[in-house]
Amino acid sequence: MSWSEVAPMTDDDSGSGWSDGGAGPYPADVGAGAAAPDPAHPFQTEERDRYQRHDLIGAGGMGRVYAAWDRRLGREVALKTLSGRADDASLAARLARESWITARLEHPGIVPIYDAGHAADGGLFYSMRLIRGRSLAEAMAGADATTRLGLLRSCLAFCHAVAYAHDHGVVHRDLKPANLMVGEFGDSTVVDWGLAVCLDDTLAAGSSPGQPPEHAPPEPRLDLTRVGVGTPAYMSPEQAAGHAVGRAADVWALGAILYEVVVGRPLLSAASAAEAATLLGNDLELAPLQAPDVPPELAAIITKALRRDPGARYPDAGALSVDLAAFLDGRRVAAHAYGSLELLRRLVRAWRVPIGIGVVGVAVALTVFALTWRRVQSERQRAVVAERQTSAAMRDQQVTFAHALVGWATNAHDAGASPEAEVIAARALTLADSAEARGVLAAAYGRARPLAASRAEIPGCDDVLASSDEAALCGDAGRLRYLDRPSGRVRWTVDGAVREAAILADGSVAALRSTLGLWLLSGQDGALLVDVTAAVPDKGLQVGPARDRVAAYTAAGELALVDVATRRWWRVPRMCGGGATAALAFGRGSLLVACADGAVMQSDLVTGTSRQVARLPLGPASKGIAALAVDDHERRVALAGVEGTLTLVELATGTMIGPVPASDGSIARIRFLGDHLLVTPDQGAPALWDPAGAGHVMTLPGRARVEPGRTSAIEGVGPALWSWRLPSELPPWRFVASAGLSHAAVSADHRLLAVAGGDGAVTVWSRRDGRQLAHLVMGPGVVKRVAFSPDGRYLAAGSAGADGEVRVVETTGWTPAPFTGGRPTRRVFFRADGALVAFPYGDDVDVWLGPGPSRRVAAPRCLDATVAGDVLWLLTEDEQVVTWRDGVTTAVVARPGATTLAVSADGALLATVHAGHVALLELGTGAARILPQRSGQPLDVTISPDRRWVLAGTRSGTIDVWSTADGRHVAALRGHRQRSAAGVVAEGGRLLTSSWDGTVRTWDLGVLDRPAAALEDEAARTWQLSLDDVVELGPPPAAPARQGPP
Structure with missing residues (x-):
């Protein structure tokens, strides 16, 4: 079916909704020759029966x-x-x-x-x-406080429904728990509109706006002010007194309902309107809202809804729902005036860090400070003592606050919010040094970062929804405001909560309502140009690349397409046959939809003809398609799976890449940015992905988005406007293998990364773009070690187990090298002279000098071995450290209890792992240090090439870092979920660590000794985010932990 079969709707009739617009996507009539219905057919049932x-x-x-x-x-x-x-x-x-x-x-x-x-x-x-379920009154009856508070989400849904009615001029007038139904499957429904009134007659007037149906008896005018209309316990003061009522009366009723949900008893006990009026004439008993277990933001919402003056309440249920949703989502509530300590507590709750003791410490420290300051003012003679006490309190406060910030930074890092974590950790370091904060920063600097960032403040706006060079759209307090830039002057305001908005090519505004409805508004004065009343906010607003078309889903699962130039909208015929549409995206000249069965359909925006351009095979593990994107040239489409995967499809050839895991949960939206994708998950932080190779290359702040037509910059919205300019190359910071990893190696030119897998395979990637270059299967045994030759020509791997052996491949074509020999092997190394040395589980070693057979050379049995230049260092089974070269063994030092060793490149420092600690020995002077266990039992150790750091991989997955100069614990590198190796240090202090969780992660050791102030300045320049911004925006919802290897 072409689009021409669906009649467009004009401005005048679009507001009437879907059922009033032209022909629909289904045949309306049967042919003249169609058979008459069977008299026994159910449709022939008489009306009375x-x-x-x-x-x-x-x-x-x-x-x-x-x-x-x-x-x-x-x-x-x-x-x-x-x-x-x-x-x-x-x-x-x-x-x-x-x-x-x-x-x-x-x-x-x-x-x-x-x-x-x-x-x-x-x-x-x-x-x-027929609604199946129970009323809110029944749900609250006998329920404890926890159960009642669990009903707040249902209350938010009730507010949304009433907000929709308010937006259409209808006041319910009898809102009470008995008229609010909680369905069996979580659906929430407002019923019994028998006392509802229209503030105008546009909605209640039947089929023609402004005209009642024929023979309709008029509604008595008294009904707006009739004394006694409604349920006394939930009447507003003006309603009980018989005054005229408006939307604010329903707001009062919703506030009374929220009060009952929170407190556990009705606000009023009134049997009549007169009794209610008497009770409301006195001060309301709102003290229960001040109880310690009632969040102050929620108390502020209810208190504002219950203001005696209707003008002081929320103007309608939409504004109330905005604040209630903000509270439930952990965002700032407009009705509540936050103090500094409340902002601190809010940040604790938002980032969900168990730091109750720390927060109590801050409060105690602030109290001590305040008391001390009063003493200074009132007791001059004790000024010196008081000053000392104040200084001590301030120092304690600073340290305690630093500890709290470190906890928040770690939690943000664990949630994937890397930019926010960097800002918080950098601030923490300015207050007190912290190994955990340094670890968060080492992770942040190990990823690609913006080249430049900019920030623009919008005066008088707390929540920017969209912007252009000339204007900004502000969505706060249940209304949409159009502000001129840069003056901040409000050009126009429209009441109603808006979920998404966009400024279009001709300056008009598309606004997707938080309840139902898609508006096209004039940019000049906010006049309503098009109103698609049935559009739903669930799957968001789609804007065409040229900003000349917008689309949204309807409650019926259809698509509404708005043409900006003609100011008309169409119902788009179902492009998936009888199946459901899962996702849609605009191309330059077409609309693409992903169907629930995996088909990708493309429809020409001019002719309306549709064709299938791809099909995603949905296997047993697939849960369906969640999002769709098409690149600017309409050459590739990307599909996001509900289970968190990404698949890339070349439209010309049908070639598919993927699916690759991109999120631990469902993905809400994807957008192309050049060759990359901005992936916004339902749970977690937005991230930039290269689905063809590098995978996850950059994490963005929580409100990041891609504007149509952009190829090298990402926008951010919230309390301000941000823009981040990206570098031309975005190398990966994480590599994901198919099994747990025991070791990693980097080629001498730093281009290649090879890992040893627990599944008997060796995987090789390009570090520049993340492409997998080789996957070499060695056998069933665990690959213990991999090593590149100094000239980069060979890659060697040694595996354990009965069938273990040493294999060597040439890196030019990943073909076997002319190597023979080898046994089940513990360690393999290339010396500086190019010789390959393999240490087996037994006597002697195997040495290979190039094409041809290896030779066996005598060597002591060892627990571990490493190489420094042309010399191999062994930890023997009798706990001696010796050097070995071509059969000659030289004793160095005894290390009782040691299990693993590492030696600096110049042979001057020796590090060994013991039970519960790492020991560092300076061989020239004999000076020794014990580096105590910090993050779990150390398993592996290495010394950085510049001799500055000792690194130990632990059973917990954390990598501990100590300074070789003074033994300080400098950093705790957290990120791996299972046991990790100490890693290999590449160019510029880049550390690559492998883990049994199946990943290699990248860290930057250069931040470990940079001044805290410099790191804070750099975080501010890179992201243009302050600590206040992090509090305001809040964290992305935490993604669930992945079980086992990715």
Whole structure:
């Protein structure tokens, strides 16, 4: 089906919603020659016999609700009928008005109306979805505080539904726990709109805007101010007093409901409106909200909703839902005024670090400081003593705060938020030195970093949604504001919470509502140009590369396409046949969709013709497609799997790369940036990926995004505007193998990385772009060591086990070298002269000098061995350290209890691993140091080529680093999840460490002795983020831990 079969909608009729627009994507009529329906067909059921009434499930002052069976459609429904006489005109009008209002509120959180008419007994009714579940009142009955607080997410859903009604001019007027349904599957529905009123008649007026259906009795004008309308315990002061009510009355009711959820009892105990008015005339009892177990932000939300003056409350449920969502997501709440200590506590909660003792320490230190300062002011004669006490308190406070920051930085690093972790760790170091903070910074500097960053403040805006050179869109306090740049002058404001927004090619604004609806607004004055009322926010707003088209999903699972130039929108026919659409993306001249069955369809934006361009094979492990992206030239598409994988497809050839794991959970969105992809997961930080080779190359701050048409910069939005310019080359910082790793080696020119695998294979990558160059299977035994020859011509590997051996390959074609000999081997090395030496599990060693057979040379049995130049150093089974060359052994020193050794390149320093510690010995002077265990049992040790650092891999996966100058524990490099090797140091102090978790990670040792102030300045320049920004933006949701090798 082409798009031309779907009639476009004009500005005038687009606001009426999907059902009012032209022809749909399905045939509307059968041919003239079609057979007549069978008289026994269910559709022929008479109207009076259509509904078979069952049990009474609810009753109120106006009506009764029954469960019923719809014989025509074969489904269960709910029927609402009148409680009084069928000829009561007033009740009949109220029932009709309730059905009209509810039917026009098309929102997942508002019960849908199916039908209305006369029942077999002549009574009026309307039918609606039968909700299975229980009311909020039933859910709260007898529940403990923890269970009740678990209902806050449902309360947020209720707020969203009421916000949708408010946006359409409808006030419910009878919100209470009994009218809020919590479904069996987590769905939340607002019911019983019998007392609802329209603030204007545009919604309640039937099929034609402003005109009621024929013979519709008018709604009495008194209904807006009638005393007693509603439930007394949830009435606002103006409602109880009989004054005119608006959206703020529903806000009060929602506040009273939240109060009951939090406190466990109703705000008011009133049996009548008069009693409620009397109680509301006195001061409200809100003291329970100040209890220690009630978060102050939540208390502030409820308090604002319960302000006596309607103008001081939230203006509508949309604004209330924005603050409630911010609280539930750990973001700042607009209703709450944060003090400095509260910001500190909020940061602790946001980064989820168990530092209760540290925070208490900060509070104690601040208290001591305050008391001391008062003493200085009031007791001049004791000034010297007080000054000393103050200085000590400030020092304690500084150290305690530094410890807290280190905990936050470590938690951010573990969550994958590398930029935020760098900012926090750098600040921590300015307060007190920390091995953990240095480790976080070594990880951050081991990754690709922006070449430059810029930041622009938008005055008067706390949450920037989108920007251009001339304007910015601000979405805060439940409204959308258009601000001129750089003055910050507000050009226009539109009420309503907005989830996403974009400034388009002609200056107009696309805004995707937080509840339902997609708006196209004039950039000049905010006038509504197009309103797609059924658009849902779940899968986001899609903007075309030229910013001339936008698209969004609808509640029916269809696509709405808006043409910016013509200001018209279309329903896009289902491009997946009868199947569901999983994701969509704009190309230059087409729209691409990924279908639930793995097909990728491309539809021409001019002709509307569609064709399949690729198909992703969905295996048993696949959970479906979550996101889709197409590059600027429409040559490649990328698909993200629900399970967190990425697949790249060449459209011309159908060639696929992947799937490769990119996230531990589902991916929310992907965007091309040149040859790379910005991957935004549901849980975790945004990251830049090279799916064709390097994999994960850079982590970005939490609100990063790619603007259409950009190829070398990434934008960031939040309390300010950011831009990060990327380098032309983005090398990988992490390499992922198929099994656990025991060792890694780097070629002499630093271009190649080889790893020894626990699955009997050797894997080789290019360090520049991450391409896998070779995967060499040696056999079933664990590969213990790999080594490159000094000239880079050969790669050698030694494996253990009964079938273990030594193999040598040429690096030009990864073909076997003319090497013979070898046994199950513990260590392999190339000496500086190019000779290969292999230490087996037994006597003697195997030496290979080039093409031809190896020769066996006498050597003592050893526990470990290493090489320094042309000399091999052995740790023998009798715990002696000796040197060995061509059969000549020279004793050096005894090291009782040692299990592993390392020697500096000049042979001057010796490090050995013992039970619980690492020992460092200066061989020339005999000076020795014990480097105590810090992060677990050390297993492996190495000394950096510049002799500055000793590094030990541990059973926990952390790599500890000590200074050779004074033995200080300088850094704890955390990141590996299982036992790790000490690593190999490459050019420029780059450390590469391998682990049994199947990864190689890159660290920068250059940061270990840089001044703290310089690191803080560099973090600020690189990311243009301050510590306040980190608090404001909050962390990305923590990704779940991966089990076993990636």
